[in-house]
Amino acid sequence: MSPDDDGTVTADGRYVSVSGSRRQAADPSVPDSLRKELVNELTTARSLARDTPDAARTRVEDAEVALGERGDPWWEPTPDGQRVRLAATMRALLRHRRPEATICPSDAARVAGGESWRELMDPAREVAAELSRQGVIAVRQHGADVDVAAAVGPIRLARGPGW
16 A cells, blocks of 8 residues: 555645545535534445445435535535535435434535535525425425425425435
8 A cells, every 4th residue: 555545635635545546535614513424424325335235325425425525526616516515415414314303404505615604505495495396305494394485584404205
């Protein structure tokens, strides 16, 4: 093993070298509590790979995209890349939590946006609306399912009927 194959992060913090290949490093701006949750989801997903490879692949991809290890580079985000990351984060967090649990769209915005997370709140609600139309998630307000376009104020996201 060469010195660069031990999980060493490059000086700019953007890449990590593992087993002879260079991969995107996790986004360091992900808040610690959400990072831990996403890393736990990634670990769980990888452990399922032997028994359910197709389901595990989707879970691994969502967790890696949410963490910034896959997809658009977190240091040069594009609007489309941010939307993909928001959706992956919503799915990964909802998978990791209890089936009846909900998340706030701001959780996904904090993961994908770092210190500028507030700028991603409108895109996060738009992504939530798209996932809701697909049946992947349900948008709730005061415990009842609502149309995100008509909802004023805080909303919560839950697993949808097509989960």
